[in-house]
Amino acid sequence: MNAFEYARAADIAEAVRLKAADPAAKFIAGGTNLIDLMKYHVEHPARLIDITRLPLRSVEPSHSGGVMIGALVPNSDLAYHPLIESRYPLLSSAILAG
Incomplete structure (x- = not known):
């Protein structure tokens, strides 16, 4: 290394x-x-x-109608987030399949 x-x-x-x-x-x-x-x-x-201590763990709707996903959101949290499950079910399924 x-x-x-x-x-x-x-x-x-x-x-x-x-x-x-x-x-x-x-x-x-x-x-x-x-x-x-x-x-x-x-x-x-x-x-x-x-960057582990930065406030980058949120999932929020954006003003343009999309979603803002923080860089530190764990995949499991993202897959089960209510906003993702309801508006982006394919993304939720893809994360869980990985």
């Missing part, structure tokens, strides 16, 4: 700034297989940006 820098973003703005400063950086959060890919030399990021 290659050496890498680690940064924990305190807020969304900081995560965006860190990524803008290093476009090759990768975001890391719970449930990711990025570390495994790094161990097998598939991915080689020089910097990881930890």
Whole structure:
């Protein structure tokens, strides 16, 4: 595994700034297989940006009639979310089938 820098973003703005400063950086959060890919030399990021503590766990209707899904919403939570089950049943089924 290659050496890498680690940064924990305190807020969304900081995560965006860190990524803008290093476009090759990768975001890391719970449930990711990025570390495994790094161990097998598939991915080689020089910097990881930890976003696990950011407020990105919501599922909300958007103003345009769609849905906004936070980057940290677990698949199981998304599949069983009432909004997804009622308005996007195919998405719910696809997640559960995976």
